[in-house]
Amino acid sequence: MAGGSVTTGAEGSVLLKWIATLGLLIVVAIPCLFIVVQAIFPEFGSGSFAAPFSLFFKTLSDPALFGMAGNTLLLGVGTVICAAVFAVPLAALRALYRVPGALIWDGLLLIPFMIPPYIAALGWIMTLQPRGYLEQVTGFNMASLLFSVSGIMLIMGLNTFSVVYFVLSRTFETIGARYSDVGRVFGAGQWRSFWRITFPLAMPGLAASLLLVFAMSIEEYGTPAALGRRIGFEVLVTGIENRISEWPIDLPGSATLSLVLVGMALVAFMVQRWLLNRRDYRIVGGKPQASDKRSLGVWAVPATLLFAFVALLATGLPILAILATALSRTISGGLKPSNMGLDNFRELLGAGSDGLIALGNSLMLGTTTALLAGLLGAITAYSVVKGRGRFRIVLDALSITPNSLPGVVVGVGIILAWNQPWLPITPYNTPFILLLAYVCILLPQPVRYATASLHQLGDNLESAARVSGAGPLRAFTRIVFPLILPSMVTAMILVFAVASRELVASLLVAPVGFQTIAVYIWQQFDQGSAGLGMAMAFCAVLITTLIPLALISLLRWLTRGSVAGLS
Amino acid sequence: MFSKSSAVSGAPALSLQGVSMSYGAEKVLHQIDLNLAAGEVLGLLGPSGCGKTTLLRLISGLLLPDAGQIQIAGTTVAAPRAGITLPPEKRGLGMVFQDYALWPHMSVARNVAFPLEMMRVGASECKDRVTRALDRVGLGAMAERRPSDLSGGQQQRVAIARAIVAEPPLVLFDEPLSNLDRELRETMVEEIADLVADLNLSAVYVTHDHAEALTLANHVAVMRGGWVEQLAAPAELVDHPKTAAVAEFLRLGCLLPALHDAENWLIKGTDLSLPAGVFGGAEAQVLLPEKALRLDANGPNKLKTEVLRAQVRSTGQALTLRVVGTNHVIRHLTPAPVRAGDVLELSFSPEDLRWFPVADPHH
Amino acid sequence: MFSKSSAVSGAPALSLQGVSMSYGAEKVLHQIDLNLAAGEVLGLLGPSGCGKTTLLRLISGLLLPDAGQIQIAGTTVAAPRAGITLPPEKRGLGMVFQDYALWPHMSVARNVAFPLEMMRVGASECKDRVTRALDRVGLGAMAERRPSDLSGGQQQRVAIARAIVAEPPLVLFDEPLSNLDRELRETMVEEIADLVADLNLSAVYVTHDHAEALTLANHVAVMRGGWVEQLAAPAELVDHPKTAAVAEFLRLGCLLPALHDAENWLIKGTDLSLPAGVFGGAEAQVLLPEKALRLDANGPNKLKTEVLRAQVRSTGQALTLRVVGTNHVIRHLTPAPVRAGDVLELSFSPEDLRWFPVADPHH
Amino acid sequence: DVTVYSAGPGALIKNLAAGFTEKTGIKANVFQATTGKVMARLEAESSNPVADVVVSASWGTATDFSAKGLLLPYESPNAETVPDFLKMEGAVAQGVAGLIIAWNTQSGTPKPADWSDLAKPEYKDLVTLPDPAASGGTYTLVEAFLANDMSDVLQGLKDNGAIVAGANKAALNPVLQGAKAAVFAGVDYITMSAAAKGETVEAIFPTSGTVVAPRPIMILKSSQNQDDAKQFVDYVLSEEGQKAVAKVNLMPSRTDIKVDRPLIGDLKLLSNEGAPARDDVLADFKKIFN
Ligand SMILES: Nc1ncnc2c1ncn2[C@@H]1O[C@H](COP(=O)(O)OP(=O)(O)OP(=O)(O)O)[C@@H](O)[C@H]1O
Ligand SMILES: Nc1ncnc2c1ncn2[C@@H]1O[C@H](COP(=O)(O)OP(=O)(O)OP(=O)(O)O)[C@@H](O)[C@H]1O
């Protein structure tokens, strides 16, 4: 951060640095390394280093690659813009004003994240395509928007903007009204002081969350596959998935293409770093200032309507589509009362304990992943932001990598890494491998959240703890961590949500016979019971939303407002 | 953004009537009435936590009063009864915040340029004025730094430069020189005085440094516990403090409790008599002003004191004297070489004494 | 965490040898040598931006010096040559940060309790000591508030309470009283002095208030541009400033340029003669100390001055005087009623004059 | 114990495993996913294999594995009535899927009888087809079309506004909802199952012939549980196992199992002789559809 060339005597904890390094090494670096190795040595899967680079250059010299990479970039950037457009106003309103029903909107806006993307895409298709639910209800369809590049961006923006919303509302909340108020004293109107002061000050949150969205959208498969195929919009992930979706599969090729994705994400990462290091965003100083949320006054109604509108788009429509499908006996029967019924839900409950077991597994894994990833993320971000040396950039870059890798590829990397015959013990084929996979895939979230938060933290707060006799570890646990806790709680809720619905990696690395919610849903689909799958998806969304909400309420009650930002 | 012509001519630059304000249940400002003529400086003095910053925040529009009304240049900017609240940006102010409140993401120059940009001042003029403002506070060389790479005093000066760069008709200063050394402080006080005089600005100036307030302000308000105890010109304040509390706070001298015993006023608990005052009642507090005391024992009244402590000051020695026969201490600054233990005779005139009732008006 | 017994007995509480430090390419501390005996207070005075805070951060271990070494109670805590760096928590310090560095997520009481918790003091003792520390700074009633709900001065006092609550052997104060009113400041200075004396603590005390430094400190270091100009006891500093810059900074009086013309010393550009000094060379700067000047025109040497300005102070009038026939100004405080335009004769003794060379030793 | 990696349908392998355990007392651990995921996992695990038995949806897997020498040669006694073209050294078909036209009976279009019908104006913009890159069945059909000089049918489809829509399910969904009328190259058992659930969709075997996708079951040479694995294969090919196969509307590979749906023997099959290599097939397809 500031004054980078000065040697400080209050280095962060060495222990934390080691935890971060080792954690990232085990969770991220090793699988990634094996992906690289696989890309280079096509025969590596069977333990042979034969024919290095034989497929590498062949894959990269595919003339179609250029177009796909361009499309990927276009899609990533477009999604980022859509997500920002949806999220920035909502986050600013949520953080700076007393929005009626704020917690409810938070809960609702969390849901797009909990709906598996392939289900959401299906929901959108079934709603908007000709004779879809929209046409059945209102008489018109929006197929031309749905099956277009901007439609894909819009839908992916709607699926991912909650990341931006949550990070940004934390960031804005920390900034508060104080700094823009100062601007207003100096003659800036409300808008100008927002755009000149509050918004630029939120750059850590904005850059971090948009980086996440970018990385997520270039590796996202479900939506571009469902919508883009039809209009010939091919992106790199479709290329990757095609290589491993049917016999014969091409692991080295997909690994190689994944590296292109990683490269793109790293470029985005460098842009984010540059943005954050160019300026100083430390606004949590040693002279705390009270900052209350403002009342919206007459704007309460329009603001509520805006929230309602976005929540309807991002959550309402997909959920309604899911519900409609779940309640329909047959899809071809349409939304006729005679075709509606609780059959699918009844079958779900009657299907024996399988669904329940899957649910239990997912919740268990989700919770553990949230805690582990949250902690490791906070520690990593701390080592990166407050540490020094070139090494921390490597750590930082590593922490975003899994987010840009398609789940299948991460899965393959993890199998390659942990199913080596010479390993004395291995988590492979136990549920722990799923934990490892989830932490790997989801670590980028808490790291970015914590990074955004840490960039706002003045140095003297930690310094004061050190001078007061706290060792580096205690300074972290007593001062730094509590100060970023509100962000971390949000990050952990998101991690929980995604972990309890993650499909692709789960499918690939789950121990034989071990089921999670996502796998269960997918299997229903695979048998052709879209209705049953949708019913399960609906229940899963309901449960994964209610659990974190209950947790927050409990936390709020326990801390009774003494932890900032839990509101 | 704001224009001097919009002011109702002849109206006071600032006027507060019956302004009250609470944080939650705790009332921190009571019935504040203040008036400030255009071109004048109002000093605000008062102990820590008495509500000075809160008052400035009310004037700037960052807080709203619970009752009363505030007018700036004749325009009512806040009046809860009438439902009027003008947002801060419409009030035409500059302000130095107690915690500086610099924007960390902008360079020093950008911080200072902000008020000008809000007035849509052209780029080259803006640059000139920023340079001038930074030069005024001695930071011309640091324009491109980040605020966080400055020392505390340098940051404070950036805050001053930002407040004055646009030369707004009313400037609010919240302890603007607290982190500066004395030399710089004196220069800055002069700068501010010149600025106010040259541009006919008005200012409210919160400070803990009496000298600063007395030098700069045309009127000084002494606050205590959310009340204005006295509002007066500096000379009046020093010569005729309204209450014992004001005298005490301003460190005007030694406050002695006095009892009217038969026909004499005596220092309570002793038999030291005081010159008769024009004060009714049986009990009083008497101020023995420091500036009325002479070390040359040839005034009309005398007091025997013992030197408790003699501390070096750059302009002489600061003595702590005990009135012999009592526990009351008197402070006195003298260039003469004196040691602890010496017995000194101080003289004063009875007309310099100030008499106050014992009970406090508000508390 | 730290124990007084670990100190090498007889070793100075703090000792810096040849300490230098740069921020990037900019060198902000040059060859600092300081020694502080146990039980003493070292005052640090110097203009804004001269490196005082940086020096404290070096002592506390928050920064590392580029060269030199630092010892606390006989233990080397930083010596880049030898590769020694003791982290801050091992140095047994208390510190008041210039920006307070209060933790926003903890109540006032929790903030203050933190150093005790780090020493694993039992809960009930901890509570007692926190209460005592908060009472010392007058904030007993605000223990459960959040720091953000306090006024600036109250926050500063929380920072003081936190620094002293654990009674660490060495306390670093960075302008700890800058946001307090004078009354409170005097009380706090006494509190700090008592604390240091009672517990045999040592302290480094950065301030911009000369009175504070001279009252509290056994030795005062005057810094300028990263150099220590003079390190001396208060009386010595005031009586024998080492350089013109020190005299100027301490506002000891009027500095006049003097030229040795044939056999007389004259004020440069005039024909006013000065009493002959014991100073070699053809050019010099002469300090006419304020405390040596008397308004009664019966001293051995005299100077005619004109009153430029007379400002009200609580202890009299602050005069700005111009030496007649020159542009040099002299400051003087007098209880006598004087007006601008009056011509006054000031007297002084030649032995009070101080002579300095014109060239600056460092710059 | 026996560990089975199986590519869909999930209900089938679940029933088979349960039935096997009930009959033999041997536990069957099942990993069920798409062919691609199963193969990716197998390949990633190949330095330390976990699976004993593999069920794939693509016959090519079996030939390829066999060529690499990964398969344990085993001729199950129950495989006697399996036609020769569904057997090879180390692998035998568990069941067979056929490629069909999946047509929505409520779509208001005439019932198509052959592939080329879908290029008619009545079906303008109403046909989907799975992507051969993501669907083994479609690939096989396209391959056969190219081998038999029928690529003009594909061109006709393209000109008639047919769209390529992801994998099998993604192509079927719009037809179910009525957005489209028919899937070109639908999969018979998926369509039949949907129809059985009440969806208004019908599987039509085109008159000019179609292709089938045999689903090989094979035992890996690396298996540590070869006896159990052999028993599993025996069970799958037993009458009970084949009934389970038929229950999900796949064609049993044994000809002596009678079920109420067109069986291999009833179908006119297109030959794949002389088809170009995979990359060329996909490239040719792409040339038409893009
Ligand atoms: N992080 C930094 N990067 C670069 N320069 C810095 C940084 N911090 C301080 N400086 C510079 O170092 C010099 C000394 O700063 P320091 O904070 O020690 O001053 P100080 O004596 O405490 O001043 P003040 O009385 O204003 O607090 C200043 O000129 C300042 O501009
Ligand atoms: N946000 C707040 N919530 C509750 N009480 C507050 C808040 N801010 C300030 N106070 C209280 O209001 C009183 C007045 O505060 P204010 O900041 O106006 O004092 P001040 O006169 O500026 O003091 P100082 O000289 O210490 O800056 C103080 O007693 C303070 O504790």
Ligand SMILES: [Mg+2]
């Ligand atoms: Mg204040």
Ligand SMILES: [Mg+2]
């Ligand atoms: Mg400083």
